[in-house]
Amino acid sequence: MPLTESSPREPIHTRTIVLNGFRRADGLWDIEGHLTDVKAYTFRTEERGQLEPGDPVHDMWLRLTVDDNLTVQAIEAVTDKSPYGACGAITDAFQCLVGLSVAKGWTRAVRERLGGVHGCTHLVELLGPIGTTAFQTIYPILARERARKAREGQGGQDTARQRPVLLNTCHIFASDGDVVRRHWPDHYTGDRTVDAEAGAAD
Secondary structure, three states, X not given: OOOOOOOOOOOOEEEEEEEEEEEXXXXXXXEEEEEEEEEOOXXXXXXXXXXOOOOOOEEEEEEEEEOOOOEEEEEEEXXXXXXXXXXXXXXXXXXXHOOOEOOOOHHHHHHHHHOHHHOOHHHHHHHHHHHHHHHHHHHHHHHHHHHHHHHOOOOOOOOOOOXXXXXXXXXXXXXXXXXXXXXXXXXXXXXXXXXXXXXXXX
């Protein structure tokens, strides 16, 4: 269901973020983000002169290369368009993220290294959704492969008994909720009498 109808209005600003996850032939993963900002009106900038509607004020790219553990192996940052010519001079600073893990504390670690004058506001903001995209790209594939190996007796871990990575990360994955009760019963912390009563009724 879309948003409700708004009061009459005119477009002013559009930020577009496109995120893609790729599995590489060498066993690593590329997570790429592309950010653009455009205005719906003509305006002048100090260094670039007049910008027409739709001409990006910002046009920036980030590629994070990570391993199966979401540890950053390489990073590439590019600023194609920005208000000032010197904006892109900071992209090399993003190399400080190599070796970090895209896990709990990722956002804090990024801010500590690249916050304020040590980075670019827009590229730093892009690292948040890139981190989420990395998880969404990698976790389902590896979980599926571990489950297949377990079924085939190839030494895969028992995924039912492992602590689910998604546990308590969202209201739908609350440890006392129905999804966890159905999919990860070993980690369910809710009222187990519900299952007992349902079994008795059968």
